[in-house]
Every structure is written in structure tokens, then in C-alpha cells.
Amino acid sequence: MKPLLVGCSVLLASLAKADRNGLARSYGFVTPKTYALGTGPELNESSSYDASSIALSPENPYVTLDFESDVAGFPSFVVADLTETVEIEVKYAEQFLALSHPESDGPWTFSNGLSNTSRVERFSLTKAGSVQSFFVQGAQRWMTIELLSNSSITFAKLGFEATSAHSPASELPAQLKTSNPTYDSIWDLGARAAEVSCVDAGNAPSTWQVEPEGTFIRGQAPAQSVKGLTFENYTMEFSTKIIQGGIGWTVGSGRVPYGAKFYLTTNGDSSDFPSYINRTLQPVDTLVFNYGWGIVNQTTLETGSNQYFPTEVSFSEDVWYTISTTISPSGYNITVNDHFLAFVPVTEQTIEAATARFGSGAPYRGTWGFGPWEDQAAWVKDVLVTAENGTTLYSNPMTMPSQVLGEYGVAPLEASVCLDGGKRDRLIWIGDFYHTARIIAASTLRYDYILSSIEHVFQWQKPNPPFKDFVPISLPMGADLRYLDGYADLYAALIDYQDLFMASVGNYFMSSADIDGLRPIWPKLKSLVQARLAYIDPSTGLIAGIRGEPDPSYFLGQANGSANTALLAYTLKSLVPLATAMQEESTADFYSAIAANLSEATNRHLWNAELGIYSLSLDAPSNYSLASIAWTILSGTANSTQAASSITKMEDLSLGVGYKSTSGQVDGDEVELSANILGFVLDALLYAHHTLGVDSLGVAKGLLDDYWSSMVNQDEYRSGASWEYLYPDGSPGIDLFTSLSHPWGGAPTYVLPESVVGIRAVEPGYREWALMPTVAEMGLEHASATTVTPFGNIEVTWMVSEGGRMQCATISSPKGTHGYFKVPKGFSAQCDGNDAKDDTIVIPGGCWTELEIRRLD
Structure with a gap:
């Protein structure tokens, strides 16, 4: 058997390693906390890992490594000793239960996220030394190594060369500690998710390797050229040299890897070929075809049955072949070296798939791309696309990085950005960023990630209609600004994400007071605001669409709906302090006036007094949603009576450990309970208590005790980070596909210090702040928080005694700031031992202050 390293030849592996050792920012080597030897995955019977060697043998061929919480990086290990050639299989997973599945919790076929598409890697090792995967x-949380061969191996070191931070919660700049250990763990979730999901510039290298010989591509989700999105009825030809297993390519595809997929396998000479190749999925000397996401199903990314076309000739590795694919309305004709290989007819199923949401519109329309399957690797060069009449439409020798990586969306990351999730989708989803930015401000304080993400997204602001001045909702890390027109689909959908993104800018300014950092993007931000204001329906005053432009799609609700209209009102209000700081009072006044008009229109058209709820939209007056409850409260649209009534209606949405998103959803065991939406709701529940005097804390406490506790109290699922969705029984809500390091599920990380300990900014940078606690009401005996401001740290510790009758606070506020505390009705207060003279106590900066609050009864 020929020696292999990380799915390719030793020569190519060493060539790649030289390109990938120089991370822009190193976060060190992360080792597991515990390990367990045995014959399969082990959850409980583990030993502490002390960096001593670990040996695998036929008697103990399996080791389970537990890192306790999610980490990100290049899988790495040092082989100390081995007997003959050793084959191993390495799996990675966020949840323990995935380890027993053949593909673990992968593959990720939705996008090429500058990482490994697969969660399983196999290695053939022939000598001692260091081994590092090519892919991030x-x-x-979990990593397993299984011995596949009848031999033995000893590892001197195991873990990850980390590409992102992995700080213990106790070492973060901001802090939260309470008398409830579960709440402390819940606070940790968002911080861990944000660390894993934010990536430094230079820490996500390309997954393609461009050399003078061509482009070398290891098994991964196909990456598509953005130049052929409108092409149809063409012939795409390329040269390939297969290094291992086979080659994969797509035609008739959209920008995402969804289209006609072909995988051609080699003859697999037993003396040269790894024994671990899946011969059911990849038979030797076979063309495998499917139309869709791939050749295996992945939860929500299902595809049809594979079609297999055995070849009449054998294909060898290390030999150059020219493959041609001609697409037409009737099907796909494939030749190799001008010899017929197969004809794949277009079926009704193909047409249905091509006209689906992510399809190119027709089986014969769309672009091309390349991506071998798992355990495959091949060179690609001399790509040529010709029209039916023989005219050359496109050519690329695939030998220059500047002409390949950006076009195919796999350019190395050049800006520090925050993604929707660590393992998937690994896209810059700007709606998710709302939660991420607030989490960072309340935990890691990596403001460089927030500002760089904002700057990067605004670089992609659309210069022409439709959707002029919008920004992309889910930009891939590997996208190249030179090809902005190829990403037009990212401006047309989920347009309320524009509002969540703008609100993120406003919230960032409120925490940081970073006027200098935001000044360069201020004109672009104002243009985006104006673009969104054009969506106000002049007849209703609600958010809808623009006449003459494509109908908008929203994430949180419907056009002319309560959630979307209230969200834009919130967004405009959040931008008022920034406009004021920019010395644009007229702009600030304008935003305030429009926000008030949006709230007034929402109350006039969508408050359903009979049901005691805000209607989902004009078209659905009897339906309602969690999003509309949350945003009408957070935007100030709802008064105390409306807020209280809306919160009472949440009971009708209760399902298992949480709440379903809308009244129109049918109850069921597989309803996805959104941590994103419930994060908005949690914030709104505490806001309603503080600002409107609504009795909402019981519902908020229930969310923490039932919903978010599920993320920390089930070890078989726990990742140490916040989740994307939950099922009603508290398990991950999209099965193995669920992202368990998703910042959009981490709202408690900013809600707990702000609304339970009670440190809330009133002016940007906490120059003025309010102390608005709910420590006793949330059933806590003590709670403390450290909030980091540009002036220094605000530190508050509350102690509760006498069953809540007595509450004492010790407060440190930095010089240059001041806070205030409003004495609740029914309580008396002392400040530094002196009776409070009125119901508002000023907390000076630059010193320690002690408060004592006692119930009057």
C-alpha cells in the first residue's frame, strides 16, 4: 500500500503543510480533558488526560477524547511508535451520540466553509512523527481515533492546533456568577459559541491548493465558479489527475453546491488503494450521479437516490484524463478522452429539484464546480466551457491563485469575522450577528471581531437595483469582492436581516462608544436605512415591499406584519445615539419620528383587542408569533396592558421545554424550538418587567430552567456552547445536523448581567448606566457581574437574605461614569449607610458604593 497522509500523497501533504503553518493568530495547542480506551465510543468511563502517551492495539483499538467544550482548529497528533503501516479513522462531533454514526454529525453539503466538509478522516501512516489534517x-467537543488495521500505534500527543480562542469562562474579561450553578453554565454558553464561531483574518486558509501544475482539491463540498450562473446548454471540459479514489464535479448548479453532481472512481488496485474506502457508496470504476446536495442525505439537506454507471474502462491514479460534460434539456453526456462514458437523462425528479429553492431554475442551466467526495483527491486544470455552436464561453488553466480561489469562492479569509456557527453553516449570517455582537460585549470583549465584521459586510453593499444599498445576508468567508454580481441572491431574501444587522451596529455603539471605528461606515449605514425605509407601505405605514421590485421575503414574519415593523422601529431607535454622536441631530430626530410612526401603525392595524395579541400580519389577523411579542415589547410599541396580554398568550404556544414560534404551527415531537427567537423573547420578558412593570419573570425563569438548562444538563448532547434549535424533549432540534455552537442561542449571556444583576447602559459606553436587578425575583441568593466599559469595569455584587426582604449590593463604578438605582415601590433604601432621600439613588464613579434595600411590610 502506498503511504498516505491526510488523504493524499506524502509529497502533497508536506507541500500543503508549508502553506498552513503560519496562522495569523495562534491560539495554541488544545489537548483533551479526558480520554477512554476501549472498543467503541465511551461517555462515562474516562480518565484525565495528562499528556502521557496513548496506545491503540487490536485489544483496545478505540480511544474517545473529550475536550469538555467545543474547540476549533487543525486536528493534530504526534505518532511516537507504530508497527508496520497503520490505518486509523478519526471522527469529530459536537454531541456524543454522533460518534456511533458512520459519518458522525456530517457531512456539511450546504456550503464550503473553508473547513472540512466531512467529520470523518482516515489516515494511512508509515512512520513516527507529527501529523496534521489539511482541513480545519x-x-x-469529541474526537475519536479507531485502529482499522491489525497493528498497533502509540500517540505521544493528541489535540487541535487551535484557530480560535478557547478561554475558560473564569478568565473572560466580563463575568457573571450566581448562586445557581446552572445559570452560570448557561451564561458560559454564549461566550463559548462566540469564541468558536468568530475567526481571525488569516485563520481560515483556502481548502484548494493552486500550483503551476493545476489546482489540487481534496474531498470536500464542491465550490462553484460564479462566472457561469446564467449559462445553459453548454459543454464543460477539464483535465484531471486523480491522486486518490476519484474526482467530483458539478454542472447546472446554483452558486451553492446544489446541482448535477458526478463522481468518477478509479479502479482501486488492491496493492495501492486504502482498504477503508466506502465501496457501497463509491464502487470502483463507476460514475456516480445525483442531483441536489450530494450523494448522502443530511437531515434537512436530503437528496434523491444515487445513480450508478459502471465504466467499460478502468481509470488509474496519477494519469491525466480529459473529462467533458455536455448539458442539454434531455440530459448530461459525459466523455473521457473523447470516448463516451455515460448519458444521464433528465427526469421529472431532476426538473423538480432544479426548480426548487436552491436550484438553478432548470437542469440545463447554471454553473460548474469541483469537489471530490470524502477520501478522494485530484488535480484539476484547463477548464474550458463552450456554447452549443462551439464558441468559447470560459477558460481557466487553474494554475494561478488570483484567477481561481476568488472566482470559486474559496479564497483565504482576509477579514476577522463572526459566523453563524462553528461547524456549520460557517457563513456570515448578518441576522445571527445581532446576538453574537451582544454576547461579545457581555463576555469576551473581542470588539475587533464586531467592528471587522461590520466593515467587511459593508464592503459588499450592493451598488445597483434591485435591493440597492442592501448588504449580503450570508456571505461566505471565501467570497471575493471582485465577483459581487455573482452573489446577487444574498441580497434578495430574509430582508429583515438587514434590520437586525443595523441594530447590531447600534448596540455595538451603545456598549463601546466607538465613534471613530464607526465613522467610516456611517454614510453606508445611512444609505441602508434609507433603502429599508422605502419598504414602508404608504397606505398602511407597515413594512412590506416596493412596487416594481421583487416581493420581499422575511425571516421573522410576513410583509405588513407586526414583527418586522416593530423590529425596524427598534432598529431606528437603536441608531439614534449613534446619529447624535455623529452630530447629526436632524438624522436622529428623523429616525425617532419614523420609529414612532411604525409603532403607531402597528398598534393601529395589527393590535387585535379581541384576542389580546398583535396579529401576525394583515393577511393573518388571527395568528401571532413569539417574534411579534418580543419585538413589539423591545421596540416600545406595546404598552403595559398589551405587553402583559401578549405574554399571557405565550402559554398557548408552550411546547415541551419551550415554545413554538407561531400559533399556526402544529404541535409535534419534531417541532424546532428556535433558540434565536426565544432569545429575543427572554430579553423582552425582562425588559417588560423593568420598563412596563409587567409580571413576566416567571416565564423568563421558566425559559432558563427548562429550555436553556437542556443545553447544559444532558452530557450526551452538551457542547459547552449554545445551540441552534431544540426539540420539545430538550434534545438538539435538527438531530445530528444541529449546530451546537451557535451564538444565536446564547442570549442569556447578555441578558443575565444586564437584566438580572442589572447593569444596563443608558448612554453610549456606560457613561451613564442604570442598575435594574431581578436577583431575588429570579430565586437567587446572590449574583455578581463584571461589565467592561471604555472607562473601566463596573462590578456589582448582590446578596439576598431574609427570603428576599433584604437585598444588599456592593458596587464599583469607574471614574467618568455614573449610575442610578430607582428604589422599588414597597422598599426603603440606604446608600453607604445613609437613608435615601428620594426614590432615585445616584451611583458615583471612581469609588465603591454600598446599597441596602429592605422591603416595607
Whole structure:
């Protein structure tokens, strides 16, 4: 058997390693906390890992490594000793239960996230030394190594060369500690998710390797050229030299890897070929075809049955072949070296798939791309696309990085950005960023990630209609600004994500007071605001669409709906302090006036007094949603009576450990309970208590005790980070596909210090702040928080005694700031031992202050 390293030849592996050792920012080597030897995955019977060697043998061929919480990086290990050639299989997973599945919790076929598409890697090792995967693994708590061969191996070191931070919660700049250990663990979730999901510039290298010989591509989700999105009825030809297993390519595809997929396998000479190749999925000397996401199903990314076309000739490794694919309305004709290989007819199923949401519109329309399957690797060069009449439409020798990586969306990351999730989708989802930015401000304080993400997204602001001045909702890390027109689909959908993104800018300014950092993007931000204001329906005053432009799609609700209209009102209000700081009072006044008009229109058209709820939209007056409850409260649209009534209606949405998102959803065991939406709700519940005097804390406490506790109290699922969705029984809500390092599920990380300990900014940078606690009401005996401001740290510790009758606070506020505390009705207060003279106590900066609050009864 020929020696292999990380799925390719030793020569190519060493060539690649030289390109990938120089991370822009190193986060060190992360080792597991515990390990367990045995014959399969082991959850409980583990030993502490002390960096001593670990040996695998036929008697103990399996080791389970537990990192306790999600980490990200290049899988790495040092082989100390081995007997003959050793084959091993390495799996990665966020949840323990995935380890027993053949593909673990992968593959990720939705996008090429500058990481490994697969969660399983196999290695053939022939000598001692260091081994590092070519690919980043984006987020995993678990790693297993299984001995596949009848031999033995000893590892001197195991773990990840980390590409993102992995700070213990106790070492973060901001802090939260309470008398409830579960709440402390819940606070940790968002911080861990944000660390895993934010990536430094230079820490996500390309997954393609461009050399003078061509482009070398290891098994991964196909990456598509953005130049052929409108092409149809063409012939795409390329040269390939297969290094291991086979080659994969797509035609008739959209920008995402969804289209006609072909995988051609080699003859697999037993003396040269790894024994671990899946011969059911990849038979030798076979063309495998499917139309869709791939050749295996992945939860929500299902595809049809594979079609297999055995070849009449054998294909060898290390030999150059020219493959041609001609697409037409009737099917796909494939030749190799001008010899017929197969004809794949277009079927009704193909047409249905091509006209689906991510399809190119027709089986014969769309672009091309390349991506071998798992355990495959091949060179690609001399790509040529010709029209039916023989005219050359496109050519690329695939030998220059500047002409390949950006076009195919796999350019190395050049800006520090925050993604939706560590393991998937690994896209810059700007709606998710709302939670991420607030989490960072309340935990890691990596403001460089927030500002760089904002700057990067605004670089992609659309210069022409439709959707002029919008920004992309889910930009891939590997996208190249030179090809902005190829990403037009990212401006047309989920347009309320524009509002969540703008609100993120406003919230960032409120925490940081970073006027200098935001000044360069201020004109672009104002243009985006104006673009969104054009969506106000002049007849209703609600958010809808623009006449003459494509109908908008929203994430949180419907056009002319309560959630979307209230969200934009919130967004505009959040931008008022920034406009004021920019010395644009007229702009600030304008935003305030429009926000008030949006709230007034929402109350006039969508408050359903009979049901005691805000209607989902004009078209659905009897339906309602969690999003509309949350945003009408957070935007100030709802008064105390409306807020209280809306919160009472949440009971009708209760399902298992949480709440379903809308009244129109049918109850069921597989309803996805959104941590994103419930994060908005949690914030709104505490806001309603503080600002409107609504009795909402019981519902908020229930969310923490039932919903978010599920993320920390089930070890078989726990990742140490916040989740994307939950099922009603508290398990991950999209099965193995669920992202368990998703910042959009981490709202408690900013809600707990702000609304339970009670440190809330009133002016940007906490120059003025309010102390608005709910420590006793949330059933806590003590709670403390450290909030980091540009002036220094605000530190508050509350102690509760006498069953809540007495509450004492010790407060440190930095010089240059001041806070205030409003004495609740029914309580008396002392400040530094002196009776409070009125119901508002000023907390000076630059000193320690002690408060004592006692119930009057």
C-alpha cells in the first residue's frame, strides 16, 4: 500500500503543510480533558488526560477524547511508535451520540466553509512523527481515533492546533456568577459559541491548493465558479489527475453546491488503494450521479437516490484524463478522452429539484464546480466551457491563485469575522450577528471581531437595483469582492436581516462608544436605512415591499406584519445615539419620528383587542408569533396592558421545554424550538418587567430552567456552547445536523448581567448606566457581574437574605461614569449607610458604593 497522509500523497501533504503553518493568530495547542480506551465510543468511563502517551492495539483499538467544550482548529497528533503501516479513522462531533454514526454529525453539503466538509478522516501512516489534517474542523467537543488495521500505534500527543480562542469562562474579561450553578453554565454558553464561531483574518486558509501544475482539491463540498450562473446548454471540459479514489464535479448548479453532481472512481488496485474506502457508496470504476446536495442525505439537506454507471474502462491514479460534460434539456453526456462514458437523462425528479429553492431554475442551466467526495483527491486544470455552436464561453488553466480561489469562492479569509456557527453553516449570517455582537460585549470583549465584521459586510453593499444599498445576508468567508454580481441572491431574501444587522451596529455603539471605528461606515449605514425605509407601505405605514421590485421575503414574519415593523422601529431607535454622536441631530430626530410612526401603525392595524395579541400580519389577523411579542415589547410599541396580554398568550404556544414560534404551527415531537427567537423573547420578558412593570419573570425563569438548562444538563448532547434549535424533549432540534455552537442561542449571556444583576447602559459606553436587578425575583441568593466599559469595569455584587426582604449590593463604578438605582415601590433604601432621600439613588464613579434595600411590610 502506498503511504498516505491526510488523504493524499506524502509529497502533497508536506507541500500543503508549508502553506498552513503560519496562522495569523495562534491560539495554541488544545489537548483533551479526558480520554477512554476501549472498543467503541465511551461517555462515562474516562480518565484525565495528562499528556502521557496513548496506545491503540487490536485489544483496545478505540480511544474517545473529550475536550469538555467545543474547540476549533487543525486536528493534530504526534505518532511516537507504530508497527508496520497503520490505518486509523478519526471522527469529530459536537454531541456524543454522533460518534456511533458512520459519518458522525456530517457531512456539511450546504456550503464550503473553508473547513472540512466531512467529520470523518482516515489516515494511512508509515512512520513516527507529527501529523496534521489539511482541513480545519470548525467545532467539536469529541474526537475519536479507531485502529482499522491489525497493528498497533502509540500517540505521544493528541489535540487541535487551535484557530480560535478557547478561554475558560473564569478568565473572560466580563463575568457573571450566581448562586445557581446552572445559570452560570448557561451564561458560559454564549461566550463559548462566540469564541468558536468568530475567526481571525488569516485563520481560515483556502481548502484548494493552486500550483503551476493545476489546482489540487481534496474531498470536500464542491465550490462553484460564479462566472457561469446564467449559462445553459453548454459543454464543460477539464483535465484531471486523480491522486486518490476519484474526482467530483458539478454542472447546472446554483452558486451553492446544489446541482448535477458526478463522481468518477478509479479502479482501486488492491496493492495501492486504502482498504477503508466506502465501496457501497463509491464502487470502483463507476460514475456516480445525483442531483441536489450530494450523494448522502443530511437531515434537512436530503437528496434523491444515487445513480450508478459502471465504466467499460478502468481509470488509474496519477494519469491525466480529459473529462467533458455536455448539458442539454434531455440530459448530461459525459466523455473521457473523447470516448463516451455515460448519458444521464433528465427526469421529472431532476426538473423538480432544479426548480426548487436552491436550484438553478432548470437542469440545463447554471454553473460548474469541483469537489471530490470524502477520501478522494485530484488535480484539476484547463477548464474550458463552450456554447452549443462551439464558441468559447470560459477558460481557466487553474494554475494561478488570483484567477481561481476568488472566482470559486474559496479564497483565504482576509477579514476577522463572526459566523453563524462553528461547524456549520460557517457563513456570515448578518441576522445571527445581532446576538453574537451582544454576547461579545457581555463576555469576551473581542470588539475587533464586531467592528471587522461590520466593515467587511459593508464592503459588499450592493451598488445597483434591485435591493440597492442592501448588504449580503450570508456571505461566505471565501467570497471575493471582485465577483459581487455573482452573489446577487444574498441580497434578495430574509430582508429583515438587514434590520437586525443595523441594530447590531447600534448596540455595538451603545456598549463601546466607538465613534471613530464607526465613522467610516456611517454614510453606508445611512444609505441602508434609507433603502429599508422605502419598504414602508404608504397606505398602511407597515413594512412590506416596493412596487416594481421583487416581493420581499422575511425571516421573522410576513410583509405588513407586526414583527418586522416593530423590529425596524427598534432598529431606528437603536441608531439614534449613534446619529447624535455623529452630530447629526436632524438624522436622529428623523429616525425617532419614523420609529414612532411604525409603532403607531402597528398598534393601529395589527393590535387585535379581541384576542389580546398583535396579529401576525394583515393577511393573518388571527395568528401571532413569539417574534411579534418580543419585538413589539423591545421596540416600545406595546404598552403595559398589551405587553402583559401578549405574554399571557405565550402559554398557548408552550411546547415541551419551550415554545413554538407561531400559533399556526402544529404541535409535534419534531417541532424546532428556535433558540434565536426565544432569545429575543427572554430579553423582552425582562425588559417588560423593568420598563412596563409587567409580571413576566416567571416565564423568563421558566425559559432558563427548562429550555436553556437542556443545553447544559444532558452530557450526551452538551457542547459547552449554545445551540441552534431544540426539540420539545430538550434534545438538539435538527438531530445530528444541529449546530451546537451557535451564538444565536446564547442570549442569556447578555441578558443575565444586564437584566438580572442589572447593569444596563443608558448612554453610549456606560457613561451613564442604570442598575435594574431581578436577583431575588429570579430565586437567587446572590449574583455578581463584571461589565467592561471604555472607562473601566463596573462590578456589582448582590446578596439576598431574609427570603428576599433584604437585598444588599456592593458596587464599583469607574471614574467618568455614573449610575442610578430607582428604589422599588414597597422598599426603603440606604446608600453607604445613609437613608435615601428620594426614590432615585445616584451611583458615583471612581469609588465603591454600598446599597441596602429592605422591603416595607
